[in-house]
Amino acid sequence: MELRHLRCFLAVAEELHFARAAERLHIEQSPLSRAIKELEYDLKVQLFERTTRSTKLTWAGQVFLDGVQRIFAAIDQAKSSVTAAANGYHGTLRIALSDALVPSRLAALLARSRVEEPDVQIRLFQVPVSDQLKGLRADLYDAGFAQTTEVGEGIITEPVWTDPLVAVIPARHPLLAHKRVPLESLLQFPLVLCRPDICEGSTRQIERLLRTLDIEPKVAEHVVTHDLLLTLIAAGYGVGLTSTSQIDASRHADVVVRPLAEEGVVLTTYLLRPDIEPSTQLSHFIDRVSPVDPVADRNPDAGENT
Secondary structure, eight states, X not given: OOHHHHHHHHHHHHHOOHHXXXXXXXXXXXXXXXXXXXXXXXXXXXXXXXXXXXXXXXXXXXXXXXXXXXXXXXXXXXXXXXXXXXXXXXXXXXXXXXXXXXXXXXXXXXXXXXXXXXXXXXXXXXXOHHHHHHHHXXXXXXXXXXXXXXXXTTEEEEEEEEEEEEEEXXXXXXXXXXXXXXXXXXXXXXXXXXOTTTSHHHHHHHHHHHTTSSOOOOXXXXXXXXXXXXXXXXXXXXXXXXXXXXXXXXXXXXXXXXXXXXXTOEEEEEEEEXXXXXXXXXXXXXXHOOOOOHHHHOOGGGGOBO
């Protein structure tokens, strides 16, 4: 098995189309097909199910894909480490970010890290929660930030940041009669929410909150970005829930932000890391992540936009 076999497999597995994979690799389709056959012969398994209409991964192919992706991620990280060393860095921290996090505290944390340990390179990876957990277990990341504690064995979670959850409402909407919006009233209207695979952790936290009410939410749309969420709410597609840090990062003239009537409703961000002794560099990084009291840090009423 050679590295070219793995590159060919990865291209076909991601494209699920031999012609597109060959074009991506800048080779003819026949040598690509030959490379896949050689790989299947070497592994003694069938990796793809091919018909005249489609190409699909077998179960063995799906398992192999996960391993191959980790191999190329490790190769990319090795290249980056060499480049970092050549540029004068004496260490690297690999930090994964999930749940579309945009807290201003992250920028402050990174700036402080650069000042206090300028010879440590910090590399950031924006990945879904599931990929972050795999990466933490496979030593692809040293630590990460996400909005979930459902991480399984071998991962430590520590709450570090909390942000008040607020209602996002179109201008000229009946809910604006409330200075503080009751969740029960909010759920009388369709919701615009972030897509669960993009904001997995925050989605779970919001779902747990909504399950405390005996009301089945009506979801008008799932979106992939916070800007699109605000755009659809401004256009009248529905109402939404978001954190104050998200609102601070991107505001919209045609939406109004109101605090919820319920007290203490927050989204919590967690620091995730493998359950092993952290390196000295990671320990210093963890020490800089200061947990924040949401009440002292941010009054949700101050974020009201009218």
